[in-house]
Amino acid sequence: MSHADPHPAPVPTQRLGPGGPEAPVFALGSWNIWDRMSREQRAELMQGAVDAGAGFFDVAYYNMGPHAEASRTDLLFGETVRELGLPRTAYQLCGKLWLWEYPETGFAEQMRVSLDRLGESGGSFDTVVVGDFMGELDVARVVHDVQRQIEAGAFASWGVNNWPASALQRALDVAAAEGLTPPSFAQLKYGLVRRSMAEGSYYGRWFRDGTLALQASDVFEGGMLVGELAPSRKIGADVGGIRERIVAAVPRVHEVAAELGATPAQLGIAFCLANPATANVLFGASSAAQLIDNLGALEVLERVGAERLRACTAEFWLDRDVRADGVWAPEL
Template sequence: MTFTGHIPQRQLGPGGPEVPVFALGSWNIWDRMEARDRRALMERAVETGSAFFDVAYYNMGPHAEASRTDLLFGETLRELGLARSDYQLCGKLWLWEYPATGFADQMRVSLDRIGAGRGGPESFETVVVGDFMGEVDIAQVVRDVQAEITRGSFASWGVNNWPAAALRLALDTAAEEGLTPPSFAQLKYGLVRRSVAEGEFYGKWFADGTLALQASDAFEGGILVGKLAPQRKIGADVGGIRERIVAAYPEVLRIAEEFGATPAQLGIAFCLAHPATANVLFGASSVTQLEDNLGAIALLERIGADAIRTATAGLWLDREVRADGVWAPE
């Protein structure tokens, strides 16, 4: 069914922008599509008000794979001639090679690759700082982020896979020095992985409004929408529960069908049922896939958050996994 409305917006945390409840990712996405399909997907995202794009230069740390996905994204923007007001951008600042590769350099490269100075965007609305590995001077990270905000590279920021203690230090540093604090956390969150977002560490910040949640990897690399043996690189299996996730798919499908929905719609609706969720980040590689995902909005309105959470309570598989936000590479 074709979506005919305009998707809702929520605030991406205190001081963050109003954003659509959908966020479209770029990792292993734009470089898997033909040019006409990229144009069609981007145009449909604009039409439905879901043109919030997470775009990064993936060539550091575990992602040192010379990906062209951001280059292709920028090319598509220019081909369509979209006005800057038609879309929002969320960039990435990586900590893997920081501070040897500083944030100013990372911003320059990221913006250049998507076309700054060639008709492309000159800034992002917001960025995510992550992934967290090893020893990092958190106070200096906050100061360096502020320098980019002052420069006009972006206006707000969030974190991805930070230990709770590091995030606490970032919040305290920002408060003590009058700097911009992180306003959201991008976390693995969905039907099967809930411990970080709903646990004692991050949960308190979501509950009191300190942070908004950007739900990421809700489909477990496609497993929870029926792609039980993904052929492409997918996110880390924190806690080593992936076999259990594969085994849980039939139950996901059963619940979705009982609600008259698809597994993707159920997964997104579940994420949006969390009151702290600002938006859900997923990878859509076709208009058909985006249209299906858009149906999550009607599902949530029709069934309600409480009923969805009750029906899916048994799918929480990472209850015993360490839940302080630390990223554990495979």
């Protein structure tokens, strides 16, 4: 098995799309993460990420739509930052703007609440993800409202999460026509078993021509690909209904990882980074040991090479028959 050096070289960085921040290739998520750990574990993990150069944190207030959980994960994150005495320059923050209750709950209010809960009142995020909607949406209004928050200093760039391709094209068109800030990246479910959306004809073309960067998320399928076959926590949606096939493929994933001298987590992250479109990989880690193991994906990618990695994992593309335009809306 490949394991990361306890004192690895700093994590490399890439730009998170045109206009986006220069960010480490690893990003740590917060959904059902910080609230599953002890105070000591949170501090060790957060300090370890910062020390490794992977201090990019996706932190949101989960209390809208299907995430109406009144979660405390963001509060705990903020408390740990203060306990560690981390200066704001030591880490980057990616926030969330939810569309579930928009425009009734506007972006200015969402930003105020999120920053207050983090203990960053009057501060800002480095970037944000605008995400999760079904049905109708006034895309032009979203682009204008995002621009207002950029001009107010709440964040400098933005990306999208779970947008149908037609809506994203509309956002790009509005921004170009009116001189507004376009989205610079897309946060998509992407990994060994889910590739159709990121590599398909819609998002794939934007990644290939440099219009957007890819932020890979849910790469472990809620922990299933690394061995947690019956997660006790809430995990992401099963787009396309392929989860049974994923469970069946897990033993083979572990075999291939062992053949390549990697852990399953390292294989999953290295696969994502083998795609030139991937600017960073967003994952949940619940211990410093998991983070150290995940950092080893860089060594796996360098040693095995992108071409061989993709060849060895081709059999795991399980959503080939799932629509690649965003699933939730008609094609362009």
